[in-house]
Amino acid sequence: MRKGKPVPTVTIDGCKVEVENGETILDAAKKAGVWIPTLCYHPAVSSDASCRICMVELDRGDWRQLVTACNYPVRRDIVVYVSSEGAQQARRGVMELLLARAPESQELKALAERMGVKETHYPKVTESQRNCILCGLCVQVCEEIIGQAAIGYAGRGVDRTVAAPFRQPSEDCIGCGACAAICPVGTIKVRIHEDEQEVEISPFKSRAKLLICEECGAPIISMQVSEQALGKVEVNCEEFRERVRLCPKCRRSQTAGRLKAAKFCKKES
Amino acid sequence: MTVLGNAKLRSAADLKHMQEELRARHTPSAKCVRVCTGPGCAAKGSPRLYELFCEAVERTGADVEIEAKSVGCHGLCECGPIVLIQPGNIFYQKVEEPDVAEIFRETILGDRVVEKLLYENPATGQKAVTPEEITFYKVQKRIALAGNGLIDPTNIGDYIAEGGYIALAKVLSSMTPEEVISEVEAAGLRGRGGGGFPTARKWRSCREADGSPKYVICNGDEGDPGAFMDRAIMEGNPHAVIEGMIIGAYAIGSEQGYIYVRNEYPLSVERLKLAIEQARELGVLGEKILGSSFSFDIRINRGGGAFVCGESTALMASLEGRPGEPRAKYIHTVESGLHGRPTNLNNVETWANVPAIVNHGGEWFSSIGTEKSKGTKVFCLVGKVVNTGLVEVPMGITLRRIVEEIGGGIAGGKRFKAVQTGGPSGGCIPAEHLDARVDFDELTKLGSMMGSGGMIVMDEDTCMVRVAKYFTNFLQKESCGKCTPCREGLSQMLYILERVTKGEGEVGDVEELEGLADLLGGTALCALGKTAANPIVSTIRYFRDEYDAHIKEKRCPAKECRGLFRYEIDSEACTACGICLKNCPADAITGEKKVPHVINQEKCTLCGMCWEKCPFTAVLKV
Numbered sequence: 024m025r026k027g028k029p030v031p032t033v034t035i036d037g038c039k040v041e042v043e044n045g046e047t048i049l050d051a052a053k054k055a056g057v058w059i060p061t062l063c064y065h066p067a068v069s070s071d072a073s074c075r076i077c078m079v080e081l082d083r084g085d086w087r088q089l090v091t092a093c094n095y096p097v098r099r100d101i102v103v104y105v106s107s108e109g110a111q112q113a114r115r116g117v118m119e120l121l122l123a124r125a126p127e128s129q130e131l132k133a134l135a136e137r138m139g140v141k142e143t144h145y146p147k148v149t150e151s152q153r154n155c156i157l158c159g160l161c162v163q164v165c166e167e168i169i170g171q172a173a174i175g176y177a178g179r180g181v182d183r184t185v186a187a188p189f190r191q192p193s194e195d196c197i198g199c200g201a202c203a204a205i206c207p208v209g210t211i212k213v214r215i216h217e218d219e220q221e222v223e224i225s226p227f228k229s230r231a232k233l234l235i236c237e238e239c240g241a242p243i244i245s246m247q248v249s250e251q252a253l254g255k256v257e258v259n260c261e262e263f264r265e266r267v268r269l270c271p272k273c274r275r276s277q278t279a280g281r282l283k284a285a286k287f288c289k290k291e292s
Numbered sequence: 293m294t295v296l297g298n299a300k301l302r303s304a305a306d307l308k309h310m311q312e313e314l315r316a317r318h319t320p321s322a323k324c325v326r327v328c329t330g331p332g333c334a335a336k337g338s339p340r341l342y343e344l345f346c347e348a349v350e351r352t353g354a355d356v357e358i359e360a361k362s363v364g365c366h367g368l369c370e371c372g373p374i375v376l377i378q379p380g381n382i383f384y385q386k387v388e389e390p391d392v393a394e395i396f397r398e399t400i401l402g403d404r405v406v407e408k409l410l411y412e413n414p415a416t417g418q419k420a421v422t423p424e425e426i427t428f429y430k431v432q433k434r435i436a437l438a439g440n441g442l443i444d445p446t447n448i449g450d451y452i453a454e455g456g457y458i459a460l461a462k463v464l465s466s467m468t469p470e471e472v473i474s475e476v477e478a479a480g481l482r483g484r485g486g487g488g489f490p491t492a493r494k495w496r497s498c499r500e501a502d503g504s505p506k507y508v509i510c511n512g513d514e515g516d517p518g519a520f521m522d523r524a525i526m527e528g529n530p531h532a533v534i535e536g537m538i539i540g541a542y543a544i545g546s547e548q549g550y551i552y553v554r555n556e557y558p559l560s561v562e563r564l565k566l567a568i569e570q571a572r573e574l575g576v577l578g579e580k581i582l583g584s585s586f587s588f589d590i591r592i593n594r595g596g597g598a599f600v601c602g603e604s605t606a607l608m609a610s611l612e613g614r615p616g617e618p619r620a621k622y623i624h625t626v627e628s629g630l631h632g633r634p635t636n637l638n639n640v641e642t643w644a645n646v647p648a649i650v651n652h653g654g655e656w657f658s659s660i661g662t663e664k665s666k667g668t669k670v671f672c673l674v675g676k677v678v679n680t681g682l683v684e685v686p687m688g689i690t691l692r693r694i695v696e697e698i699g700g701g702i703a704g705g706k707r708f709k710a711v712q713t714g715g716p717s718g719g720c721i722p723a724e725h726l727d728a729r730v731d732f733d734e735l736t737k738l739g740s741m742m743g744s745g746g747m748i749v750m751d752e753d754t755c756m757v758r759v760a761k762y763f764t765n766f767l768q769k770e771s772c773g774k775c776t777p778c779r780e781g782l783s784q785m786l787y788i789l790e791r792v793t794k795g796e797g798e799v800g801d802v803e804e805l806e807g808l809a810d811l812l813g814g815t816a817l818c819a820l821g822k823t824a825a826n827p828i829v830s831t832i833r834y835f836r837d838e839y840d841a842h843i844k845e846k847r848c849p850a851k852e853c854r855g856l857f858r859y860e861i862d863s864e865a866c867t868a869c870g871i872c873l874k875n876c877p878a879d880a881i882t883g884e885k886k887v888p889h890v891i892n893q894e895k896c897t898l899c900g901m902c903w904e905k906c907p908f909t910a911v912l913k914v
Contacts, residue, residue: 072620073774075815089814095622109814116811120780148787149780157773176615176773179598181783183773 034102048079048092048103057105060114060138062121062207063158064093068167074158076121076134078113080104089113111139119143125154128208152184153226155210161185161202171195174202174227187227198222198231198245215242236270238277243270300575302583304461307452307576314453323358323400324378325349328441330365330524331559332681333372337389341373344392358400361450364528365520366441368428369681371411376441381422384409414678414700428679431697433660433686435668436484436644439529440682445563448570451531457576459650463539464584467650469499472543476646478654480666485511485602485639486714486743487819488665488732494636498544498626501634508541508549508588509630509637511607512560515599516715517766519746521670522640524682526553526560529644530567534590536643538577539650541588544636549588552607554595564592599716599770603818604629604637606772617772618818639744641670661687665731669742675712675749678703685730692726695749706751709850710834714743716763716770717823719830720756739830741823755852756835757842761789763827767820778821781812785828793853797843802832851913854898858914861902863888865910872902872911 030041033051040054047070052059063074072091080087081095082102087109104110118135122143125131135141159176162185166172173195177186187193202224203211214223221230222245233242234249243249249267258264266274301307327333327342345360352358366374371385377399384395387409398404410419411426423429434440443450451457463472477492498506510533514522525533537549553560568590571577579587593611600606601616608630610616629635645667649657658666665687671694674680678700685694691711695701702708710720719740721728728734732742750759768782785808788801809825816822832839841847848856861872861881866888873881873889880896883889891902891911903911 071774072817073776075776075817078815090622091620094620113811113815116807117776117815120776120784120811123784124780145780145784146787148783156776157779159774178773180769180771180773181779183779 031097032100033097034100036103036105036107042097044098045096048081048090048095048097048101049077051097051103052079052092052105059092059105060118060134061093062134062156063160065160065164065205067205068160068163070094071159071163074121074156075117076114078110078117080107080110114138115140119145121156123147124149125156125208125210128154128156128210130208131156149181153210154208155185156208157183157185158207159185160205160207161211164201164205169197169199169201171197171199173197173229185227187229191228193227193229196224196227196229196231197247197251198224198229198233199248200224200245217242234268236273237268238273239270241270241272243268300573302575304465304582307457307461307582311452311455311458314449318453319357321357321379323356325358325360325395325400326363326376326378326441327360328364328366328372328374328376329362330369330372330440330528330682331520332365332369333374336372338373338387340389341375341387341392344389345375345396348392348396352401356401361444362446363442364440364445365437365524365682367432367437367682367684368411368426368679370679374441375409376423381424383411383420383423383426385411428681428683428698428700431689431693432684433668434684435648435657435660436525436532436641436670437528437682437684438648439532440524441528443529445528445530446566448531448567448574451529455651456531456647457535459647460535460538460576461582463542463650464582464586469543469545472539472650473499475654476543476649479645479649479657480654480661480664481642481645481649481657482665482732483639484641484645484669484744486717486741488742491638491642494626494638495540495543497624498546498634498636501627503628503632503634504545505548505633506544506546507630507633507635508537508544508546509604509607509611509635510537510549510551510640510643511602511604511637512551512553512557512564512640513595513602513607514557514640514744515554515602515770516744516746518674518748519672519715519744521672521682521745523557523560525640525644525670526557527563530560530563531571532644532647533564533640534567534571534577536646537590538581538588539646540636540638540643542586544634546636547588549590550611550630551590551592552595552601552611553592554597554601556597561592561594568592598772599766600772600818600820603820605818607637608635615772617774618820620817641745662729662731662734664733665742669730669745671713671745671747673699673747673749675747676703676706676751676754677701677749687731688729690727690729691721694730694747695726699749702749702751704751706753708749709752709754710750710756710759712740712748712750712759712827713746714741714826715746716766717741717820717826718743718746719826720750720759720834721830722834739826739833741826753850753852755793755848755850756831756838757789757793757848758850758852760828760831761786761793764789764824767824771821771824775815775817775821777812777815778817778824781808781816782821782824784808785812785825789828792839792842793848793856795842795846795853795856797839799843801843802836802839806832858893859891859896859898859900859903860912860914861889861891862910862912865908867908867910869907871905871907875901875905877901 035055035057038055042051062076070093072094077092078089079092081090118140123145173193200213203213212225220233223230231245234246325345342362349358349360373387375384375387420426481491482488595601598616601610603618606616606618625635670684712720764786771778773779809829812825851857878897880892
């Protein structure tokens with residue numbers, strides 16, 4: 024809409040920046056160098072605005088509306104307050120609720136401290152999943168980026184958890200660990216079971232076979248991830264395929280060995 | 293009964309012709325028995341009554357023209373099953389199976405009134421023959437419910453004979469989409485689902501939005517406790533909803549509509565399905581409606597029972613086959629709704645008002661009601677009133693008139709305490725505001741809201757903290773769990789309320805509740821979460837003293853919260869009959885013949901058995 028019009032501006036705490044039509048308040052804040060805490064936001068996946076930690080105040084003339092910065096699209100000139108009392112109070116309130124839910128997460132505590140929240144005065148009343156804040160990033164990354172949708176939500180409301188179907192280990196999980204990497208509170212962990220040559224994604228208990236280094240026997244990566252990755256690159260080079268079956272360390276030493284044979288430099292070790 | 297030949301109607305003139313023919317069939321002296329088979333009456337056995345009347349009609353033979361009809365909710369559910377007899381519009385209440393033969397013999401064949409089945413005014417003892425003589429109906433004004441109790445919802449011919457689809461014919465033959473929208477705008481119609489957003493503005497935004505196809509949705513996911521307005525319309529007059537939707541679709545430029553009905557309403561689904569089939573057969577729905585170039589069809593989708601699916605974005609997610617969870621509405625659904633296309637969603641009652649607006653004009657509709665709330669509103673009057681039931685009142689009527697005149701006041705001679713409007717997200721309005729008018733903005737000002745039309749009346753025996761706890765519990769269970777404030781905040785509030793009603797409340801709990809309510813109102817994702825604290829906020833606002841009594845004095849003034857009152861036997865009223873003693877499961881009552889009994893407070897488990905069983909009301913809650 025409004026094609027051909029000049030780009031909208033966002034005034035954040037008095038600092039004016041221009042954004043592309045449809046960019047969010049969070050995008051604008053980054054341009055303005057204003058920090059807004061986020062948890063369920065990640066640039067790689069679509070924004071769900073479920074954690075509500077990025078609340079800011081939007082000037083509506085005679086009143087201010089609390090909106091989520093991560094998904095509020097800027098389509099006209101707007102004035103936004105990030106550090107106003109109302110906005111801070113809202114964000115801190117949400118943080119206190121989250122701290123009550125996931126009191127053991129160091130990552131969450133660190134973010135809380137940065138926001139000026141020392142501790143929560145709420146008791147822990149909901150616990151369907153230990154230390155999970157249900158931001159949903161893991162679910163989204165698994166579906167949108169990895170394309171597996173091995174995990175999703177189970178239960179509703181206070182019983183909502185992130186789980187594989189029927190809360191059983193998932194057959195669709197390829198053990199890539201993207202969920203663990205994206206988890207903002209460190210709840211999801213990748214565990215390597217060397218004896219069984221398997222990788223486990225905790226707490227979902229999903230397991231995947233590991234590719235083992237042909238040289239040293241060290242686990243490299245989940246077999247399915249390797250296969251999928253190879254399927255995505257067009258390399259008709261047997262040497263490349265062979266080297267993928269080595270762990271990074273062995274690959275390096277193999278390369279180093281070859282380089283040594285090539286004698287690029289005089290120095291010998 | 294099938295209507296006319298199965299020929300499709302090819303023009304507005306065809307429809308008018310059909311209507312005239314249908315009307316000509318009925319002579320003014322024709323006899324008709326209308327049996328209400330709405331949910332209330334059906335629960336009391338009215339479908340069986342209908343069968344009996346049908347059998348009786350069959351037995352009479354062809355020399356007398358009699359028709360038995362099963363009709364939708366008539367309203368006065370308290371007095372069901374209800375039977376109406378034409379001519380004379382005789383209103384029989386609390387009809388039982390043995391009465392059928394008598395009604396048939398006396399009234400239908402003998403033109404005499406059966407006195408014992410007439411409604412009796414409890415105050416004056418006066419009998420009423422027709423509904424118009426009953427205060428419950430006199431105060432009402434029926435637009436959305438006009439066809440309820442009159443037409444057979446399974447027969448499109450009945451609807452057409454009463455003027456149905458004439459509005460559609462008028463729209464298709466003589467109005468541009470913009471004219472339709474202007475008419476609705478002139479009517480001042482606002483969304484009946486709760487929000488009260490101007491319908492015409494929504495339609496226009498959707499019409500002007502880029503993108504196609506455009507969708508039209510009817511929200512029939514009624515889930516408020518104690519509410520059955522939409523159900524009554526869908527079951528009692530499904531064609532009114534369908535006609536409204538077709539007119540709306542024409543105005544917006546949509547060719548596909550959906551009706552989202554909760555699966556707990558199997559009869560609504562059945563009636564709507566049948567109505568859609570009949571409308572298609574007749575050519576008022578489907579390809580080239582009434583011979584015009586406009587095509588529109590409707591599909592029914594059944595909801596899985598989540599309260600939150602009544603929220604528009606959650607409903608659309610559910611329609612798309614995804615979990616029914618709301619999303620941010622920073623981009624409105626009229627721009628990007630179902631499948632990312634412009635989508636116009638209205639509530640059942642809103643759609644049902646549209647044909648009447650087209651027929652009688654926007655000006656007529658806007659002549660009813662207040663400055664900013666036009667027309668009528670259907671309410672489900674439930675709780676501690678004498679006359680519970682389905683009512684439709686003009687906007688601007690005072691709550692007092694609804695409770696006292698239509699509702700007949702509080703049952704059992706108790707004192708009125710509060711009326712809860714707006715469903716779980718609404719608020720409780722106390723006696724001092726009973727003269728407030730039914731109006732979107734006025735109810736909001738009082739801390740409640742119009743909502744979709746639930747109206748629960750409470751008497752002096754109702755503990756307002758428990759009321760707040762009840763609704764908070766409902767919402768906590770129905771929260772989808774997507775956003776933090778709703779999922780965690782409601783749980784925290786419920787935890788506090790549970791402590792307070794157990795007598796474990798602490799000073800500061802009320803302030804804590806208020807703080808959480810503020811947080812929820814500002815930060816929750818959807819309307820369910822944003823308004824979820826309304827029951828708490830409104831009860832604190834008007835009944836703060838009850839919260840304080842619970843917290844500071846560990847006392848429940850309404851004596852509902854177990855543990856915050858005790859049972860005692862009034863020694864003067866006690867006749868020492870021994871009934872309480874025999875029934876006490878904890879052996880906490882002692883006493884002998886002719887000696888007033890006593891409750892041993894240490895042994896008493898507060899089960900309330902003695903209180904229930906005492907025939908002399910000598911057991912008191914203190």
